[in-house]
Amino acid sequence: xxxxxxxxxxxxxxxxxxxxxxxxxxxxxxxxxxxxxxxxxxxxxxxxxxxxxxxxxxxxxxxxxxxxxxxxxxxxxxxxxxxxxxxxxxxxxxxxxxxxxxxxxxxxxxxxxxxxxxxxxxxxxxxxxxxxxxxxxxxxxxxxxxxxxxxxxxxxxxxxxxxxxxxxxxxxxxxxxxxxx
Amino acid sequence: xxxxxxxxxxxxxxxxxxxxxxxxxxxxxxxxxxxxxxxxxxxxxxxxxxxxxxxxxxxxxxxxxxxxxxxxxxxxxxxxxxxxxxxxxxxxxxxxxxxxxxxxxxxxxxxxxxxxxxxxxxxxxxxxxxxxxxxxxxxxxxxxxxxxxxxxxxxxxxxxxxxxxxxxxxxxxxxxxxxxxxxxxxxxxxxxxxxxxxxxxxxxxxxxxxxxxxxxxxxxxxxxxxxxxxxxxxxxxxxxxxxxxxxxxxxxxxxxxxxxxxxxxxxxxxxxxxxxxxxxxxxxxxxxxxxxxxxxxxxxxxxxxxxxxxxxxxxxxxxxxxxxxxxxxxxxxxxxxxxxxxxxxxxxxxxxxxxxxxxxxxxxxxxxxxxxxxxxxxxxxxxxxxxxxxxxxxxxxxxxxxxxxxxxxxxxxxxxxxxxxxxxxxxxxxxxxxxxxxxxxxxxxxxxxxxxxxxxxxxxxxxxxxxxxxxxxxxxxxxxxxxxxxxxxxxxxxxxxxxxxxxxxxxxxxxxxxxxxxxxxxxxxxxxxxxxxxxxxxxxxxxxxxxxxxxxxxxxxxxxxxxxxxxxxxxxxxxxxxxxxxxxxxxxxxxxxxxxxxxxxxxxxxxxxxxxxxxxxxxxxxxxxxxxxxxxxxxxxxxxxxxxxxxxxxxxxx
Numbered sequence: 001x002x003x004x005x006x007x008x009x010x011x012x013x014x015x016x017x018x019x020x021x022x023x024x025x026x027x028x029x030x031x032x033x034x035x036x037x038x039x040x041x042x043x044x045x046x047x048x049x050x051x052x053x054x055x056x057x058x059x060x061x062x063x064x065x066x067x068x069x070x071x072x073x074x075x076x077x078x079x080x081x082x083x084x085x086x087x088x089x090x091x092x093x094x095x096x097x098x099x100x101x102x103x104x105x106x107x108x109x110x111x112x113x114x115x116x117x118x119x120x121x122x123x124x125x126x127x128x129x130x131x132x133x134x135x136x137x138x139x140x141x142x143x144x145x146x147x148x149x150x151x152x153x154x155x156x157x158x159x160x161x162x163x164x165x166x167x168x169x170x171x172x173x174x175x176x177x178x179x180x181x
Numbered sequence: 182x183x184x185x186x187x188x189x190x191x192x193x194x195x196x197x198x199x200x201x202x203x204x205x206x207x208x209x210x211x212x213x214x215x216x217x218x219x220x221x222x223x224x225x226x227x228x229x230x231x232x233x234x235x236x237x238x239x240x241x242x243x244x245x246x247x248x249x250x251x252x253x254x255x256x257x258x259x260x261x262x263x264x265x266x267x268x269x270x271x272x273x274x275x276x277x278x279x280x281x282x283x284x285x286x287x288x289x290x291x292x293x294x295x296x297x298x299x300x301x302x303x304x305x306x307x308x309x310x311x312x313x314x315x316x317x318x319x320x321x322x323x324x325x326x327x328x329x330x331x332x333x334x335x336x337x338x339x340x341x342x343x344x345x346x347x348x349x350x351x352x353x354x355x356x357x358x359x360x361x362x363x364x365x366x367x368x369x370x371x372x373x374x375x376x377x378x379x380x381x382x383x384x385x386x387x388x389x390x391x392x393x394x395x396x397x398x399x400x401x402x403x404x405x406x407x408x409x410x411x412x413x414x415x416x417x418x419x420x421x422x423x424x425x426x427x428x429x430x431x432x433x434x435x436x437x438x439x440x441x442x443x444x445x446x447x448x449x450x451x452x453x454x455x456x457x458x459x460x461x462x463x464x465x466x467x468x469x470x471x472x473x474x475x476x477x478x479x480x481x482x483x484x485x486x487x488x489x490x491x492x493x494x495x496x497x498x499x500x501x502x503x504x505x506x507x508x509x510x511x512x513x514x515x516x517x518x519x520x521x522x523x524x525x526x527x528x529x530x531x532x533x534x535x536x537x538x539x540x541x542x543x544x545x546x547x548x549x550x551x552x553x554x555x556x557x558x559x560x561x562x563x564x565x566x567x568x569x570x571x572x573x574x575x576x577x578x579x580x581x582x583x584x585x586x587x588x589x590x591x592x593x594x595x596x597x598x599x600x601x602x603x604x605x606x607x608x609x610x611x612x613x614x615x616x617x618x619x620x621x622x623x624x625x626x627x628x629x630x631x632x633x634x635x636x637x638x639x640x641x642x643x644x645x646x647x648x649x650x651x652x653x654x655x656x657x658x659x660x661x662x663x664x665x666x667x668x669x670x671x672x673x674x675x676x677x678x679x680x681x682x683x684x685x686x687x688x689x690x691x692x693x694x695x696x697x698x699x700x701x702x703x704x705x706x707x708x709x710x711x712x713x714x715x716x717x718x719x720x721x722x723x724x725x726x727x728x729x730x731x732x733x734x735x736x737x738x739x740x741x742x743x744x745x746x747x748x749x750x751x752x753x754x755x756x757x758x759x760x761x762x763x764x765x766x767x768x769x770x771x772x773x774x775x776x777x778x779x780x781x782x783x784x785x786x787x788x789x790x791x792x793x794x795x796x797x798x799x800x801x802x803x804x805x806x807x808x809x810x811x812x813x814x815x816x817x818x819x820x821x822x823x824x825x826x827x828x829x830x831x832x833x834x835x
Contacts, residue, residue, distance in 0.1 A: 010511035013458060017465075017507050021500045023555050024472065025493075076697065082776050082785055109697075116699055116779060 039153045044071070044145065045135035049125035052102055052110055059125040061151060063099070068177045070098045070170070071145040072121070073136070075105045076113035081142045084160040085117040091166055092120035096174050100124035101132065103141055146170070148177045184249050187237030188328040190230045194281070195322055197227040198315040201288070205308020209301035209377075220304045220311075221292045227314065228289035235282045238327050239269050247334040251275060251327040257338035259725040259753055260346075267351040273491075274327035276354060280471070281321055283355075283362040284314045291366055291391070298387060305373035306366075313365055316498040324491050346758075349409040357402030357429055361467040363395025364432055367439065371460035372506055375513040380457060385447035388460065390817045392443060395463075396436040397808040403429050404801030411794070412761065419689075419797060422571040427550045428470025434543040435463045438536045440808075445532050449594060452533070453517040458510055459536075465503040466543070472499050473550065526597040531589035538582045545574045583638055583683060586676050587645030605652070609644030616640045628691070635687025642680030646673050667814040675807025682800025688793035695789040699779045709790035711771060712736045716744075718784065726750040726758070731775045731784055735764065747775035749784070770794050 039045075048060040064071065072088060074081045092098055100121035102110045105128060114124075125132075136145070146155040154177060161170060201223040208216030241249045242265045245258045255275070256268045270279040288310045295303035321327070370388045374380040406429065411419040420426065439459040446456045472495045523529040549570050591605035617637030620628075650673050694709035705714040716732040728750035735743045743764035750758045761774040769792040776785035 010454075010514040013462075014504070014507040014511050017503055020469075020551075021496070021504070023551065024496055024499075026554075082779075113697075116785075 039137055039145070040156055042153060044147050044151050044153055045132070047125065047132055047135065049101075049127050049132070052100070052107060052124040052126040055107075055126075059099070059123050063123060064147060065151050066149055067097055068149060068174050069122075069147050070096055070174075071101060071147060072098055073101045073103050073141055073143045075103045075141050076109040081160075082117055084142050085120075087161050087163050087166050088120040089118050090163060091161075091170060094171060096171070097122055101136070102126050103132070104128065146173060146177070148180070183237040183240045183244075184246065184328045184330065187234045187241075188326075190234035190237065191278075191318070191322050191326070191328070194227055194230045194234060194285070195315065195318040197223050197230060198311050198318050201227060201311030202308055202315050203311075205304045205306075205311055208308075209304050212301075214300075217300055217304045220307045221296075223311070224285075224288040224292035224307050227311075228285040231278075231282045231285040235269075235278055238275060238278060239266060241328075242266070242269050245338065247336075247338060248330050248332060249327075250329045250331040253331055253335055253338045255338070257725070257753065261724055263348070263351060264346045267346075270354050270358075274321070274325040276358075277317065277321045277325050278327055279354065279358055280362060281314065281317050283358045284310060284317065284365060286359075287363055287366055288314065291369075295387075302373055302377060302379075305376055306369045309369035309372045310365060313369075313502060316502065320491075320494055320498065324494055346752075347409060347413045349405055349412060353402060353405045353409055356398050356405060360395050360397075360399030360402050360436075361429070361432060361464075361470065363391070363398055364436060364464040364467050366391040366395065367436075367460040368464035368502075368506060371457045372509060375457060375509045378513060378516060380446075380453050380517055382447050382450050385443050385456065386817070389440070389443045389447065390812055392436060392439055392460070392463075393808050393812050396433070396440055397805045397812075399429065399433045399436060400801060400805040400808065403433060404798050404805070407801070408798050412763070419794065422549070422568045424550050425470075425474050427546050428466075428473050431543050431546055431550075432463050432466040432470065434539050434546070435459055435466055438539040438543075439463055441532050442536050445529055449523070449529060451523065451529060454510075454514045455533075455536070457514065457517060459540075461503070461506040461510060465499075465506065466547075468495075468499045468502060469547075472496055523594070524596045526592065526599065528589060528592045528594045528597065530597075531585060531592055535582055535585050535589065538578055538585075542575060542578045542582075545578070546571065549574070580638065583642050583679065586642050586679060590649060590672065590676075591645075605649070606645060609641060609648045612644050613637050613640035632687055632691040635683060635691070639680045639683035639687065642683060643677055646676035646680060649673060666816070668811045668816070671807045671809070671811025671814070673807070674810055675804045678800045678803025678805075678807055680800070681796050681803060685793050685796025685798075685800055689791050689797065693789065693791045693794070695787060697785065697787050699783045699785050701781065701783040704783075706786075706788060708788045710737060711742070711790055713773065713786075713788045715784070715786070721748060721750075723750070726752045728760075729775075729778070729784070731773075731786065733762075733773050733786070735771050743771060745771070745773045747773045747786070749775045749777065765795060767795060767799075768793055 044061060044064070046061055048058050051057045051059050070091065072084075074084075088098055098121050100123070102124050105126070107126065107128075110124075110126070136143075142160055144157040144161055145153050146157075148154050155173060157165070157170075201220060204216040204219040204223065207213070208220065238251075240246075241252050242256055243262070245252060245256060245265070247253055251272070251274050255272045256265055260268065268275075270276045288307060291303070291310065292307055295306065367388060370384070370391065374384050403426075406426070407419045410421065410426075439456065442452050442456045442459055445452045472492070587609060588602070588606060591602045593601065614637065617633055617640070620636060621633050650670065696706060696708045698706045700706060700713075700715040702715050702717045705712055707713070712735065714734045714736070716734055718729050718731050721728050721730045728748045730746050730748045733745045733747070734741060735745065745762035745764055747762040748760040750760055752758060759774050759776060761772060763773075764771045769790065772787075772789040772791060774787040774789075776787070779785050
């Protein structure tokens with residue numbers, strides 16, 4: 001009996017490892033190239049957050065439904081976001097609807113930052129404690145989600161969007177989605 | 182010419198690793214002395230040819246041989262010489278070659294130092310290492326060949342990623358790889374003992390120095406990597422819980438547990454199965470880390486370009502190596518039971534507890550790293566894990582661990598004596614509590630409680646690390662300090678370093694202040710009691726970049742403390758990079774990173790005052806030094822009485 005239990009203990013690491021390998025292989029087989037984000041192809045997470053400029057108004061999924069939008073996660077403490085700002089401005093000037101998610105920030109710092117680097121956003125949801133981090137799967141800032149008319153996340157960009165990416169990937173994708181029903 | 186020689190050496194290495202694996206495993210099995218005699222020379226030869234292959238790739242980089250695809254992708258003629266060297270392992274194929282070089286270095290070292298061990302045992306160890314080397318050599322020659330030519334050659338090479346152009350990154354990957362791959366020695370020792378069905382205190386004594394060396398390299402590698410992130414990424418953060426960082430941290434946690442459980446196996450003959458498992462797990466996690474980084478299944482700042490075949494192949498190596506190791510464990514571990522018994526209150530229990538905490542911590546990091554993947558594969562939906570998860574899970578686990586650091590060494594082996602243990606810990610315990618209370622009442626009103634708790638905890642760790650050597654020194658007659666073994670001194674130093682590290686983490690994360698501003702020449706901003714004045718700017722030009730340099734004078738209470746010159750560069754390949762500037766004293770850093778021009782002659786700047794942040798790296802360095810000190814313990818060099826004929830080993834006690 002004792003010997004039998006020892007056998008079981010010895011097998012536990014192997015069993016756990018088998019599960020791990022299965023998952024890793026699944027991860028490879030599912031999308032052999034890359035898993036940009038587990039959220040791609042899924043509806044945008046439900047959210048309802050106060051607006052940055054109008055604390056009494058709330059911004060939620062209803063605001064972004066019905067049109068192709070970019071949701072850009074940014075913060076005033078994010079050095080990389082200052083580099084991305086002119087690119088978002090370029091997209092904005094080309095008619096892309098961009099919504100901001102101000103992440104782990106303070107209102108005054110965010111407003112000062114927007115004044116300095118420009119505000120390409122239609123509306124900005126303010127998330128001071130980073131509550132949406134888990135729902136949106138935010139690893140780092142900036143991150144940008146492309147969401148279609150039906151509220152489905154089509155693409156996620158981790159890190160800054162460069163001007164080249166904006167021209168060759170983001171704009172064509174937005175135009176393509178806008179033509180779809 | 183060099184690429185062909187490299188290519189040839191790589192193929193020769195493949196054959197030699199095959200010979201090493203075959204003779205090392207089949208030789209002892211068939212009891213064939215000719216095969217066994219072949220193992221050691223093939224390990225030396227493998228090291229020689231991989232070193233030649235690596236030298237060839239390095240030469241191609243130094244001469245910027247644009248007919249080599251890997252050079253074209255990662256280097257150009259304008260890069261400074263030192264970064265041509267680091268460029269060798271700056272991307273995928275070259276870092277795999279570095280990995281292979283490391284395993285051959287470790288193999289040759291094991292071959293050299295294991296001459297006194299039983300021949301069949303050392304042959305099996307080298308055989309296992311040969312198999313691992315073979316796996317990666319096939320991979321390198323087939324899927325990630327760094328010597329592939331590109332004809333006709335292009336005009337100029339691409340640029341090495343500018344954030345990789347840092348002197349700290351020159352040291353970081355080799356150190357980390359030495360650590361990663363060094364754990365393969367422990368893996369091979371464990372597998373060889375399981376194959377041979379013999380694991381005793383002598384085995385533990387042979388294994389310990391190898392684990393210590395690998396663990397030291399890992400410690401240094403992680404510390405340097407953390408400093409690189411702090412210095413180069415421009416944010417002033419020093420740990421991001423990025424999958425790549427986690428990949429190096431998980432083996433470190435397990436190796437730390439292994440070092441401690443090996444002590445128990447050596448001194449008391451207990452925990453054999455557990456020690457064998459940890460030895461297998463350490464290198465398994467290194468392999469897992471390689472897979473995670475190289476396959477691109479996880480999103481990471483460090484992730485490399487991805488070829489799906491590569492992911493599948495590395496996964497296959499992982500599955501075979503780790504699967505075989507764990508299957509061996511499941512088969513043989515039941516025989517390893519036994520060893521000295523111990524009561525509930527004993528050093529053994531303390532070490533088992535700290536081992537469990539470290540393994541749970543490692544499991545938590547592993548879960549956080551791969552959970553998004555699990556969820557997706559199971560079709561359960563999505564979840565993402567970031568620093569909030571890690572901090573919430575990891576920090577509470579560290580508190581009992583560091584409480585234990587002071588208590589464990591005070592308890593006797595086998596059966597602890599509560600009163601004696603109390604006598605040994607009461608002074609450091611009392612001192613750290615008094616310090617905490619005094620700070621709370623007098624000095625730091627308004628300081629967050631977590632900072633006070635952290636300082637008290639680090640004081641406890643530091644005082645208890647110093648206490649034991651001091652106690653003995655005071656009691657010992659003059660001139661007899663040596664009675665306290667080097668191993669014990671090393672332990673004290675490493676634990677002291679851990680205390681310094683906690684102090685650095687606590688103080689720098691609770692007392693730092695920073696400000697993002699945009700300053701024109703002549704303007705001033707104040708942060709944390711320091712005044713940062715932008716005096717001016719000038720254009721700078723490096724060998725492979727152009728940029729602007731800001732001149733920032735920092736003063737404190739009307740005295741000029743430092744003048745810093747951060748740069749905002751654009752590299753030849755078009756990649757921007759912010760070169761931060763730091764003025765430091767041991768107890769505080771003044772940190773300026775320069776971003777973009779914001780119009781009207783103003784520049785965006787991030788100004789930071791970070792007290793005690795350097796204690797984090799001092800702590801890491803001291804921990805590694807503690808390992809080095811323990812390694813010099815004469816116990817590991819003592820001659821062992823070995824009777825080869827029967828393969829029976831009688832180790833000297835001590």
